[in-house]
Amino acid sequence: MNTTKASFLRSALAAFCVTLAGFGGAAAPGVAEAKEARGPVTNLPLPRFVSMKAAEGNVRRGPSLTHKIDWVFKRRGMPLEITAEYGHWRRVRDRDGAGGWVHYALLSGARTVLVEEDMLTVRARPEVNAPVTAAFEMGVVARLGKCHLDWCSISAGGYRGWAPKEKLWGVAPDELRD
Known part of the structure; x- marks a missing residue:
């Protein structure tokens, strides 16, 4: 050959x-x-x-x-x-x-995610007990911001906050973003 x-x-x-x-x-x-x-x-x-x-x-x-x-x-x-x-x-x-x-x-290259849980609570800080800033319906496309180990900052429809990474599609489980 x-x-x-x-x-x-x-x-x-x-x-x-x-x-x-x-x-x-x-x-x-x-x-x-x-x-x-x-x-x-x-x-x-x-x-x-x-x-x-x-x-x-x-x-x-x-x-x-x-x-x-x-x-x-x-x-x-x-x-x-x-x-x-x-x-x-x-x-x-x-x-x-x-x-x-x-x-x-x-x-x-602009990053977005798909919300995978109905009425996903979005919080003011990446903490389970932080105040709720919004609730996103399943299927919402949100802009992706920072990501820590278990949480990502997202925004859609004028609302923003932190959501558990496992409830989002479009970000890798081990991905970190500044």
Whole structure:
């Protein structure tokens, strides 16, 4: 096998294993786990969270305009997880695991989270006994601020406060933010 072909096959296998690891599978020996993986285009961590910049975004089966559109994301600010990169395309998934390939221009680095508990109490400080500042309904998309070990600062609809990290989708359990 020639060197170019062997190099391509190694790269394809590594990308597949990293992708598999991002979806809960095990990475192959010698391939970095998903948390240590870096995107081949941006050199940013994979997986990572972003949000929808556009009000609508076509989700395709593959990374090009020639691939079939499976559905359309229709919620500006919705948090998404990038699991792979290819050129100007990012493979994303939403909270339900649905996803596909989206053009990078439709995505933003601005971080948002999805509230996963109905009437989630948001507090003035990252403490269980702190005064309640608001209650967010399930499904609210909130802007993500600082995150400590167990709490994140969020804001939506003119209200802000601290919420337990485990009640939010769009932030990693071990993620810290200043």
